[in-house]
Amino acid sequence: MVVVTWRGREHIGACLDALETQKSPHRTIIVDNASDDGTAALIRGYEVLRLDRNRGYAGGLAAVLDLVRTPYVAWLNDDAEPDPTWLSELETALEDDPTAAAATSSMLLADGSTQSSGVALTADGYGKDMVLAGREVFGFCGGAALVRTSELRRAGGVPASFFCYYEDTDTSWRLRLNGSRVISVGPARVRHRHGASTRLGSxxxxxxxxxxxxxxxxxxxxxxxxxxxxxxxxxxxxxxxxxxxxxxxxxxxxxxxxxxxxxxxxxxxxxxxxxxxxxxxxxxxxxxxxxxxxxx
Structure with missing residues (x-):
């Protein structure tokens, strides 16, 4: 389980509390992008990889990949709160479908509406959130997903230079070029404080x-x-x-x-x-x- 944070003092506590309730055993690694707002004190006691500067979400994921020794690696935003069965639902989906390299979640907004259940590819090459869960999708939403570690490495890892945004769609594309699939898992639900970590529209x-x-x-x-x-x-x-x-x-x-x-x-x-x-x-x-x- 990888949680990347930067100045997450206001919301990472709820994320970590939700991880404590997961039914599936897991190891949590927090990548701290040189936060200077007191986040470091909140995550003391967890396994933390503290970077010397803010490398963004993509850079944080790339930096920690060599430390992952498990068959799967979960990506989770620090402003997301997964249901207790979230991780086990994703693991079961990948275990039941060996042709799938990644499983994406149902990301719900505060009002209960669906933000994303996967990523579609538009005709002009934009990634677009989908809201129909329980099917094969082009790509996963990197805010809450589970990826086969070996397939991620085989596809070249995470594009660290992207800093933020499209690292998930790019990774999904490379997984597909390698012959793998991406599936959406409806029961794997996460509540997401959309925009808490970045200023949308800026x-x-x-x-x-x-x-x-x-x-x-x-x-x-x-x-x-x-x-x-x-x-x-x-x-x-x-x-x-x-x-x-x-x-x-x-x-x-x-x-x-x-x-x-x-x-x-x-x-x-x-x-x-x-x-x-x-x-x-x-x-x-x-x-x-x-x-x-x-x-x-």
Whole structure:
């Protein structure tokens, strides 16, 4: 069980209390991203990997992977509270389905509505939360999921440089390229304080989302899809100064979009090497995965 936290003083206690009630035996490792708000005092007594700086959710997961010796590794947000049977439901699902490399949970909001029961892949390569549980899905939501450790390592681990967002969709894509499936487990329920750990809608939120989507496509998608979406992003950015009634959302700010493009271009050489390695490991072609899941 891996819980990544950063300045989680206000909510990590409820998460850890819920983990204490789990029916399934487990080892909990907390990755503390150099919190400076008193979180360290709250998690004293647990097994903690304290990082020297904030490496984000993706970086925290990547940093701890070498310490995991169990067949499965659970990812859990520090603002999530799992039901007592959450972990056992996920374990049973993977034990009953050897072709599945990951199982995703039913993430519920405070009002009881479903935030996510898995991730779909849109026609333009965005990851989108699904709300229909109990079926095969394209990908898992990294806020509460269980992954086969061996398959995660075989797929190349967690993309630490993503920092935050799309590390789960990118990982799911690589698992599928390796011939594995992802399943949604309805009875594995988690209450999620959505947005407690990050500021949804902020400039950073949109920067990470847009950048990491493009990097994920360059790593995992058919090349024509990746280049199409990169080109579309660049064209929209160039036309925004000439448009009227531009939406106020941060992802329509020209400066933010130019920064995204700059970060993608700077990382392009390394990303293309990663693309080659992912393709070399793959047993299923990128075109097949896109045909089966893109826009479904």
């Amino acid at each position: 400039a950073l939120f949109h920067r990470w989302n847009e950048r990491n989507r493009l990097l994920m496509l360059l790593r995992c998608a058919p090349l024509f899809v990746a280049l199409r979406e990169l080109g579309r992003f660049a064209v929209i950015t160039s036309l925004l100064p000439f448009r009227k009634n531009v939406p106020q959302a941060a992802n329509f700010r020209v400066g933010l979009r130019l920064r995204v493009l700059g970060e993608v271009l700077v990382r392009l050489p390394v990303t293309m090497v990663q693309r080659w390695r992912i393709g070399w490991r793959a047993s299923v072609s990128r075109k097949v995965v896109w045909r089966d899941w893109g826009g479904r």
